[in-house]
Amino acid sequence: MVFVDFLAFDKHLKANYQTSKVYLIFLPDSYERREVLDHIHSVYLNYEKIAFEAVEENIPKIQSEILSPSLFCSEKLIYLDDLSQLKKNSLTIKSMPPNIVLVGGCSSKKHPLSKNLTDQAVILDLSKEKPWDKEKRLGSYLQTLVAKEKKRISPALVTMLFEKVGTDLALLKQQIDKLLSFAADRQEITEQDITLVVEDEKSQTAWKLGEEIVWQNKWKFSVDQVDTSLFFPLVAALRHQLQLGYQICSLLEEGVKDLASHFPKVYPNTLKKRIAEAKAFGKEYFKEGIKELYQMEINSKTYSHSFSAYLDQFVCKLTYL
Secondary structure, eight states: OEESSHHHHHHHHHHHTTTOOEEEEEOSOHHHHHHHHHHHHHHTTTSEEEEEEOOGGGHHHHHHHHHSOOSSOSOEEEEEEOGGGSOTTOSOOSSOOTTEEEEEEESSSOOOOOHHHHHHEEEEEOTTOOHHHHHHHHHHHHHHHHHHTTOBOOHHHHHHHHHHHOSOHHHHHHHHHHHHHHHTTOSBOOHHHHHHHOOOHHHHHHHHHHHHHHHHOOOOOOGGGOOHHHHHHHHHHHHHHHHHHHHHHHHHHTTOSOGGGGOTTSOHHHHHHHHHHHHHHOHHHHHHHHHHHHHHHHHHHHSOOOHHHHHHHHHHHHHTO
16 A cells, blocks of 8 residues: 555554554655654554664574564564665565564665565655655644644744755754744744744855856755755856856956956955856856756746756756856
């Protein structure tokens, strides 16, 4: 049984935990997979939780834990993370013993478990979750965390939090902890709390990346690290850097000597560096870069939301301009 919505998965989990013995979690973020594991374990609270890295050398230990009775606990929940490291059918368990629950985690649906085990599994598949669905899921989760502390945070303020730090759950939980402490005896987290406590890390990251991509042709983010909260601020940062380069080249062509008066907000040392780099790249580089950026932005709003793929393609084109 496959679920692409966490709430539906959770409802099934709580209603059928006595008969379900195998769970598969398909989620790109390893921290989020562990959070789902902890949630499953909260339902099987009396089970001993045993975690293994899913690598070939651990297979004998894993099979022994599944098939051998425990001296300390009769019921075990065994978690295998990153199943993609295993060879196909390397875990040969025909059926799960009645006292064992097996939970497997993987970043995508490509996993090596046998068809027999997969057919038994209750699957949470968030491997291709849309960015807005992820924000909705994480928003609900964050509001639940706040409610457990007998406080409230509005959906609008959760959105504000996403805009500031993105959708990295580990980072979001850190910020929620800070906000809960800052709110002290108050029952509601306010916009002012977020303004005072939460640094705008996404914007800072986007600005730094924009500089590295345009001036150094660097790009090292992986697919699961780029969402709407980073992509669109990064597009704005890229546009600023490309326009800066284009303006510098245009002024140099016109024979302008005092460029500092045209860029009063750019530090003198930074401007000196940018002038040298702009001369090396040439005006055409920035002009074509602006065109490619415009096309990338149009595509991202019209077609699929493979933001990292769009950026990879953009950087490749920029590199060869």
